[in-house]
Amino acid sequence: MIYAPLKLVKNVVPEIPELLDFIDKLNPELAEGKINIKNDDIFAITASYHTRKLSELVLESHQQYIDIQIVLKGEEKVMVSYADDLIIKEKSSERDLIFYHKPAKFAAELYLKPGVFAVFFDFDIHLTQLNSYQEQEVKKTVIKLKKIFWE
Helix, strand or coil, X not given: CEEEEHHHHHHHCCCCHHHHHHHHCCCCCCCCEEEEEECECEEEEEEEEECECHHHCCEEECCCEEXXXXXXXXXXXXXXXXXXXXXXXXXECCCCEEEECCCCCCCEEEEECCCXXXXXXXXXXEEEEECCCCCCEEEEEEEEEEHHHCC
C-alpha cells in the first residue's frame, strides 16, 4: 500500500504518459463512469456515493489490477488488512474481485480526501467508502492498472 500527497503521484506510479496525463486532468467536475486510458490495461471509474457504516461494507482485493484511488470531493475512511488474517467469502475472477470476512482487527486505517492518493496492490485487502467522522457524499476516481505495469 502507498498513501501519499497527490503532488507526489508522479514519483510513485509507473511513467506511462497516458496515465500521468489522465491524473493531471482529474478534477471534481469529471463525469462519472468508465474511461479507458490505455485499452483494457489501464482504465478509470469515477463515481459518487455516500459513505457508509462498517457493517454495510466488505473487504476486497484484486489479482489482475492495482488500484490507484483518488478522492475528488468529500472524505472516506479506508481500512486495510492482509490475507494471512482473513477468510475468503467470495471470489470472482471475471470481475477481478475477492471478498473477505472482516477481521477482529485491521492492520491500518487511512483517510482519503482531495490532495492525497492511495495505491492498493494485490496483497492489500481494503475496505473503502467508510464514514470518516460522519456520513457524507464522496466523489472518487479509481484507476485500475494491470499488474504487469508495476512489476
